[in-house]
Amino acid sequence: MPKLVDHDERRRVIAAATWRLIAAKGIDAANMRDIATEAGYTNGALSHYFSGKDEILRTSFELVFEATNARIDARLRDAKGLAALRVFCREVMPTTQETLLEARIALSLFQRAMYDERMEEINRRALTQWRDRMAGHLEDARALGEVGDIDVAVVIEQLLSMMMGVQILGVLTPSESSAKTQLAMVENFLTLLRS
Numbered sequence: 001m002p003k004l005v006d007h008d009e010r011r012r013v014i015a016a017a018t019w020r021l022i023a024a025k026g027i028d029a030a031n032m033r034d035i036a037t038e039a040g041y042t043n044g045a046l047s048h049y050f051s052g053k054d055e056i057l058r059t060s061f062e063l064v065f066e067a068t069n070a071r072i073d074a075r076l077r078d079a080k081g082l083a084a085l086r087v088f089c090r091e092v093m094p095t096t097q098e099t100l101l102e103a104r105i106a107l108s109l110f111q112r113a114m115y116d117e118r119m120e121e122i123n124r125r126a127l128t129q130w131r132d133r134m135a136g137h138l139e140d141a142r143a144l145g146e147v148g149d150i151d152v153a154v155v156i157e158q159l160l161s162m163m164m165g166v167q168i169l170g171v172l173t174p175s176e177s178s179a180k181t182q183l184a185m186v187e188n189f190l191t192l193l194r195s
Contacts (some may be wrong), residue, residue, distance in 0.1 A: 011049050012040045015060045017106050029106040061109045064102050065126040081141035082190050089186045092163045094170035095179035103167040131156050147193045
């Protein structure tokens with residue numbers, strides 16, 4: 001009887017190997033041979049799961065967003081309003097080893113998304129979803145009386161700019177952009193929304 005293979009699980013194993021390579025050596029190190037070795041497969045075996053390196057990188061990019069969203073969902077619990085927005089920000093910013101790893105991967109893949117239409121679409125979809133989630137948290141905060149008269153769309157762009165900025169700074173200048181500093185930035189910003 002032939003062995004059943006979970007293709008989705010194999011794809012995730014290969015994407016995780018790609019993450020490790022990108023985080024350790026950068027996107028240029030993620031060639032098919034090294035990805036296969038890191039994943040524990042032969043180079044030819046990858047073709048059973050992906051059409052090529054571009055598809056592996058796209059899948060890796062999608063999985064970064066999926067991992068972040070799953071972590072946000074797990075930590076949100078019953079949080080509403082600013083408490084939920086705080087959780088969201090903390091899980092996107094590189095304040096832990098896990099989120100720092102994701103930031104390193106995302107930064108490498110953002111550059112590629114500027115020139116790869118399908119990766120750009122993955123990024124656009126993910127950020128649209130994040131904007132929608134943030135808008136919901138801010139509307140809840142308004143309903144709870146936690147924020148003053150704010151322009152929700154502007155606040156969302158400010159927060160996204162801060163989170164994307166600290167992803168860059170957290171990776172490139174971690175001592176100056178420590179987790180403590182990042183968390184203080186979010187707290188200061190959320191306090192200003194109460195005015």
